[in-house]
Amino acid sequence: MNRLALPSPLFKREWLTPFNVITAAILAVGFIIVVMRFTMGLGTVTNLSNPYPWGLWIGFDVLCGVALAAGGYILASTVYLFGLKQYRPLLRPAILTGFLGYFFVVVALLVDLGRPWRLPYPVFYSYGVSSVMFLVAWHVFLYLTVQFIEFSPAVFEWLNWKKLRAWVAKLTVAATIAGLILSTLHQSALGALFLLAPTKLHPLWYTPLLPVFFFVSSIIAGLTMVVFEASVSHRVFKDQLEPHHATQINDLILGLGKAASIVLFAYFWLKWVGVARGHNWDLLATPMGLWFLVEVFGFVLVPCFLLAWGSRTRNAGLVRATALVTVVGIIVNRLNVSVIAFRWNYEQPYWPHWMELVVTASIVTVGILTFRWIVKRMPVLRPHPDFEGLY
Numbered sequence: 001m002n003r004l005a006l007p008s009p010l011f012k013r014e015w016l017t018p019f020n021v022i023t024a025a026i027l028a029v030g031f032i033i034v035v036m037r038f039t040m041g042l043g044t045v046t047n048l049s050n051p052y053p054w055g056l057w058i059g060f061d062v063l064c065g066v067a068l069a070a071g072g073y074i075l076a077s078t079v080y081l082f083g084l085k086q087y088r089p090l091l092r093p094a095i096l097t098g099f100l101g102y103f104f105v106v107v108a109l110l111v112d113l114g115r116p117w118r119l120p121y122p123v124f125y126s127y128g129v130s131s132v133m134f135l136v137a138w139h140v141f142l143y144l145t146v147q148f149i150e151f152s153p154a155v156f157e158w159l160n161w162k163k164l165r166a167w168v169a170k171l172t173v174a175a176t177i178a179g180l181i182l183s184t185l186h187q188s189a190l191g192a193l194f195l196l197a198p199t200k201l202h203p204l205w206y207t208p209l210l211p212v213f214f215f216v217s218s219i220i221a222g223l224t225m226v227v228f229e230a231s232v233s234h235r236v237f238k239d240q241l242e243p244h245h246a247t248q249i250n251d252l253i254l255g256l257g258k259a260a261s262i263v264l265f266a267y268f269w270l271k272w273v274g275v276a277r278g279h280n281w282d283l284l285a286t287p288m289g290l291w292f293l294v295e296v297f298g299f300v301l302v303p304c305f306l307l308a309w310g311s312r313t314r315n316a317g318l319v320r321a322t323a324l325v326t327v328v329g330i331i332v333n334r335l336n337v338s339v340i341a342f343r344w345n346y347e348q349p350y351w352p353h354w355m356e357l358v359v360t361a362s363i364v365t366v367g368i369l370t371f372r373w374i375v376k377r378m379p380v381l382r383p384h385p386d387f388e389g390l391y
Contacts, residue, residue, distance in 0.1 A: 023365055030362025033355045034111060042114075045355040051343055052350035059338035061108030061360055063190060064331045065101050066140075067214075070222030071229065072098020072147055073176075073183040080176040087252055092154055092380045093233055094226045096371065099147040102140060104367045111359060132192050139186030146179040157384040158377060187218040194337055202341035204283055204292045207274035210337075216267050221330040223260040227253050227323035233381060236372075240381040250316040257319035260326065261307035268300045288344060295336060299329025 037045045048055050075094035078084050110116045122137035149171055156165035191214030194201055207213070234249055275281065283289045303326040310318035339350065375381060 023369065026358065026361050026365050030358050030365075033359050034362075036355075037111060037359075038114065042112075045353060045359070047351060047353045047356070049350070051346055051348070054338060054342075055350055056339065056352040056356045056360060057108055057112040059335050060331070061112075061363060062105050063334040063338050065105040065108065066187065066190060067218050067221040067330050067334060068225045068327065069098040069101025069105070070183065070187065070218040071226040072101075072150070072222075073143075073179045074219060074222035075226060076150060076176045077180050080173055081180070087255070089248065089381075090226055090230055090252055090256075092151070093229055093375070094222075095147060095151045096154075096374060096380055097225070097229050099144070099151050100367050100370055102144050102147065104363050106140065106144070107366075108360075108363055111363075132189055132196070136186055136189050136193070139182050139189065143179060143182045143186065146175050146182065149175045150179065154378045154380055157379050183218070184215060188212065188215040190214050191337075194342075197342070200343050201337065202283075202288055202344045203278055203280045204275065204289060205337050205341045207278055209270065209274045209277070213267070213270065213274065216263065216270060217330060217333060220260055220263050220267060220326060223256050223263065224323040224326040224330075227256050227260075227320060228327055231320045231323075233375065237375055237381055240375060253316050253319055254311050254314060257307040257323065258311035260323070261304050261311065264300055264304035264307065264326070268296065268304060271296050271300065288341065291336075291340075295329070295332055299326065299332055303329065 033045050042048055046055060046057075071094040075087060075091045078087050079091050106119075110119065122134055123141050149168060152168050153165050153172075156162075156168065188211035191210035191212070194206070194210055195208065198206055230249060230253060275284075284293060303322050306322040307319060307326070310316070310322060343350070
């Protein structure tokens, strides 16, 4: 009789929340669309075509996902290579965000490309060493491995596997160096992909400096994404934090904001070097040129000054808000290069199908749920009491 009783009101309050209802709806519709994609083909659920073989799933899920996952290598290098130990409280959340970011980039690629059973081919079977895509595939594979090694101490602490935890901790510095090298290569390699399309990408965005732009902007994305992630995590997961963390986190956020403002200033001038190299000043007066100015001034120079001012006046709230604007700017830049300014003069422009939007939302949602599940169980935001001296 008790086993067949209806759920209690407490059970309903726990599970029937707006967040859970919206999440369940997104995932249910997204699952159906993914099944349709693999059984009925890309044309059923996307607006992709031969002129536009890459759309939202590459532009947002891959290019933006890789850029916004850069906080892992930025914070690991900051703590382990540059010796700024005070940023250690932000390290594990940044590495976890980076690892999940890259993992779900691979998931998005599988949905876009299909044939998931061929995933190991670039690594173990077909060696296209002259292909930029081959380079990116190998880098993502290796960097995922590196980030798993970097995050595995938290997993082993959770499982109380002390010997494995001690063994993997010895690999930390080597893994960080490898991660920095791999990130430098594949962040720039994503920009190099578009060097293969000089007649398709708008001249204001096309430049031989694209690999440099992608790498430098990934540093900006990593710094500001860590600020954004830390701000959200320390509000949502208050029960995971120690009481003194709020003031400490504000100090760290101000430091990251200052660093991001410096890199943004350098990136702003690099963008103009790209325009000057191509002698494209006259294109600034066109509609696409005005959109280019919005990107460069609205999402680069203005956040640069706001982050600098917020850091100087110790206004952590301003730094947090500006970090979010900067993250949006990184997304705008990647979508400009891959979608908006790509085939910009084609008579039938590409617009994402609503099903593409739902699949992207589903992948992001699963990533958020995975992050939440791990943070609530593993020592991510606070040290494990049995390993506190090693955190």
